[in-house]
Amino acid sequence: MTDILPSSPAASMTSFRRYRFATEVVTIDNSDDPHNASSIPIYQTATFKQKGANASGEYDYSRSGNPTRTHVENHLAKLMGAERALVVTSGMGALDVITRLVRAGEEIIAGDDLYGGTNRLLSFLAQSQNIKTHHIDTTKSDSILPYLSAERTRLVLLESPTNPLIKISDIPTISRYVHERCPNALVVVDNTMMSPYLQRPLELGADISYHSGTKYLSGHHDLMAGVIGAKTAAIGDALYYVINATGCGLNPFDSWLLLRGVKTLAVRMDKQQASSIRIAHYLELLGFKVHYPGLKSHPQYQLHHSMASGPGAVLSFETGDVDISERIVEATRLWSISVSFGCVNSLISMPCRMSHASIPAHIRAERALPEDLIRLCVGIEDVEDLLEDLERALDIAGALLPLPVKQ
Ligand SMILES: *Cc1c(COP(=O)(O)O)cnc(C)c1O
Numbered sequence: 001m002t003d004i005l006p007s008s009p010a011a012s013m014t015s016f017r018r019y020r021f022a023t024e025v026v027t028i029d030n031s032d033d034p035h036n037a038s039s040i041p042i043y044q045t046a047t048f049k050q051k052g053a054n055a056s057g058e059y060d061y062s063r064s065g066n067p068t069r070t071h072v073e074n075h076l077a078k079l080m081g082a083e084r085a086l087v088v089t090s091g092m093g094a095l096d097v098i099t100r101l102v103r104a105g106e107e108i109i110a111g112d113d114l115y116g117g118t119n120r121l122l123s124f125l126a127q128s129q130n131i132k133t134h135h136i137d138t139t140k141s142d143s144i145l146p147y148l149s150a151e152r153t154r155l156v157l158l159e160s161p162t163n164p165l166i167k168i169s170d171i172p173t174i175s176r177y178v179h180e181r182c183p184n185a186l187v188v189v190d191n192t193m194m195s196p197y198l199q200r201p202l203e204l205g206a207d208i209s210y211h212s213g214t215k216y217l218s219g220h221h222d223l224m225a226g227v228i229g230a231k232t233a234a235i236g237d238a239l240y241y242v243i244n245a246t247g248c249g250l251n252p253f254d255s256w257l258l259l260r261g262v263k264t265l266a267v268r269m270d271k272q273q274a275s276s277i278r279i280a281h282y283l284e285l286l287g288f289k290v291h292y293p294g295l296k297s298h299p300q301y302q303l304h305h306s307m308a309s310g311p312g313a314v315l316s317f318e319t320g321d322v323d324i325s326e327r328i329v330e331a332t333r334l335w336s337i338s339v340s341f342g343c344v345n346s347l348i349s350m351p352c353r354m355s356h357a358s359i360p361a362h363i364r365a366e367r368a369l370p371e372d373l374i375r376l377c378v379g380i381e382d383v384e385d386l387l388e389d390l391e392r393a394l395d396i397a398g399a400l401l402p403l404p405v406k407q
Contacts, residue, residue: 021079021196021197021266022197022266022267024078024079025079025197025262025263025265025266026263028040028071028075028259028263029071029074029075030071039260040068040071040072040256040259041067041068041256042068042252042253042255042256043062043066043067043068043252044252044253045062045066045252046061046062047060047061047062048060048061062249062251062252063244063247063249064244064249065249066249066252066255068252068255068256068259069087069249069250069252069255071255071259072087072250072255072256072258072259072262073085073086073087075259075262076196076217076227076229076262077229079196079197079262080196080200080202080209080227080229081196081200081202081203081229082202082209082229082230082231082236083230083231083232083233083235083236084229084230084233084235084236084237084240085227085228085229085230086227086228086230086236086239086240086243086249087213087225087226087227087228087249087250087255087258088225088226088227088228088243088248088249088250089224089225089226089248089249089250089251089254090212090214090224090225090226091117091190091192091210091211091212091213091214091215091224091225091226092117092118092121092212092226093226093248094210094211094212094226094227094228095118095121095190095210095226096121096248097226097228097239097242097243097246097248098155098188098208098210098228098239099121099122099125099131099155100242100246101154101155101186101238101239101242102125102129102131102154102155103131103154104129104130104131105130105131105152106131106152106153106154107131107132107133107134107147107149107152107153107154108122108125108131108132108133108134108153108154108155108156108157109133109134109136109144109147109148109153109155109156109157110122110133110134110135110136110138110155110156110157110158111135111136111137111138111157111158111159111162111167111169112135112136112137112138113159113162113165113167113369114135114157114159114162114190115159115163115190115192115355116355116356116357116359118157118159118190119359133157134147138158138160138169138174139167139168139169139300141169141170141173141174141177144156144174144177144178145177148177148178148181148182148185149182150181150182150183150184153178153182153184153185154184154185154186155185155186155188156174156178156185156186156187156188157188157189157190158171158174158187158188158189158190158201158206159189159190159192159193160189160193160194160199160304160307161193161194161293161304161312161314162193163192163193163314163341163351163355163375164291164314164316164351164355164356164369164373164375165291165316165368165369165373166291166292166293166298166314166315166316167300168293168298168300168303168304168307170303170307171187171189171201171204171205171206171307172204172205172307174187174205175187175204175205175206176205179205186207186208186235187205187206187207187208188206188207188208188209188210189201189204189206189208189209189210190210190211191209191210191211192210192211192212192215192216192342193312193314193341194308194312195211195215195216195217195265195269195312195342196209196211196229197216197265197266197269197309198269198273198308198309198310198312199307199308199309202229202231204307206231207230207231207232207235208228208229208230208231208235208239209228209229210226210227210228210229211226211227212225212226212342213225213226213227213258214226214340214342215340215341215342215343216265216268216269216341216342217258217261217262217265217342218257218258218261218262218342219261219262219264219265219268219342219343219344220261220343220344221340221342221343221345222257222261223254223257223258223261224254225250225254225255225258226250227258268344268380269310269312269313271380272313272378272379272380273294273310273311273312273313273378274383275313275378275379275380275381275383275386276292276294276311276312276313276314276315276376276378277294277311278383278387279315279376279378279383279386279387279390280292280294280295280315281295282387282390283315283317284297286394286400288317288318288319289317289318290315290316290317291315291316291317292311292315292316293305293308293311293312294310294311294312294315313341313342313377313378314341314375314376314377314378315375315376315378316351316373316374316375316376317373317374317376318370318372318373318374319372319374319399320372321372322371322372324372324397324398324399325350325372325373325374325397326350326353327393327396327397327398327399328348328374328393328394328396328397328399329348329349329350329374329393331392331393331396331397332348332389332390332392332393333389333392333393334346334381334385334386334389335347335348335376335386335389335390335393336348337349339354339355340355340377341375341377342377343377343379344379344380345379345380345381346376346377346378346379346381346386347376347377347379348374348375348376348377349374349375349377350372350373350374350375351369351373351375352364352369352370352371352373355375356369
């Protein structure tokens with residue numbers, strides 16, 4: 001309904017972080033509640049009555065704004081260090097909103113090891129909207145330089161770490177290159193793998209950071225959401241305009257569930273990360289090639305830790321044999337075979353067969369995505385149980401032989 005208003009009511013960022021993250025994440029500003037409710041209520045309503053024909057209140061229609069959504073947006077803005085945050089119906093919905101800032105004929109520069117759904121949306125834009133994407137190896141910052149065009153480049157889209165190969169991009173250096181050469185371009189970081197607890201791209205030079213709220217932010221695989229953080233009010237207003245125009249704002253119930261879930265982000269991530277570090281070392285000791293920025297053997301260990309406060313809870317490893325990988329995945333009991341990550345339960349998958357199957361095989365080969373790769377997304381179960389279950393599966397699959405020589 002509200003077509004001309006540049007921003008939704010009360011949605012701009014007013015609270016700044018004062019405490020450490022783990023404190024802020026459970027401290028939700030509810031000072032405007034008329035009854036001092038301790039938990040933000042669910043305003044399950046499509047419309048809001050007006051005081052008079054010419055007197056519109058703070059809210060009029062939930063597509064344009066809803067108090068439950070405003071609360072989760074303000075809270076997430078604080079956590080992301082954003083001027084403004086916006087929540088939509090999925091992570092892909094978030095990227096859809098962001099790419100609507102690009103006009104036909106303009107270009108996107110993106111990584112070559114992106115989330116499968118991101119690749120699909122970028123291909124769609126190339127085919128139907130005349131918006132070309134250059135896929136480059138963003139782990140080498142200089143490889144972006146030949147593609148930067150002050151006239152054409154509109155978005156530079158990064159993931160760090162990438163999933164499932166866990167490659168790292170230098171967000172500060174790339175942001176500087178882009179801003180120096182392309183005043184109209186926006187640096188956009190998909191920060192889903194890290195969550196704002198471990199990495200805040202807006203503080204590293206990015207203009208927009210977004211998350212699949214389906215993953216760590218909600219933490220329980222019981223809702224789908226996308227979260228966008230804007231560095232400036234102008235970018236926030238432009239994104240809000242698209243959300244109101246297309247009607248993809250998150251509904252009140254899922255906004256409430258997201259706000260409930262995010263409160264435990266820090267404790268969940270601390271536990272998941274500590275277990276991941278143990279599991280990564282265990283697999284490396286057995287002789288597997290492990291991809292995880294918590295291991296000193298990761299080629300970009302230093303770079304990752306210059307940007308993030310931890311390695312996260314997603315790792316992958318190669319067994320050298322697709323059949324063995326398949327047997328391992330199928331022999332686990334505690335690790336569910338599932339796409340996605342960020343849930344309290346541990347998950348195991350073969351990306352080439354599952355989450356990344358939508359990428360054609362020849363492109364997977366081009367991008368050096370090993371067919372035998374196994375991805376582990378570590379949950380909050382007892383790590384001893386996770387290790388025992390994994391060891392049992394490795395044994396059944398015949399992957400424990402031959403053991404590398406130990407001293
Ligand atoms: C899951 C995911 C998305 C897409 O989010 P949805 O909520 O599934 O739409 C985007 N990027 C990354 C890195 C993801 O893991």
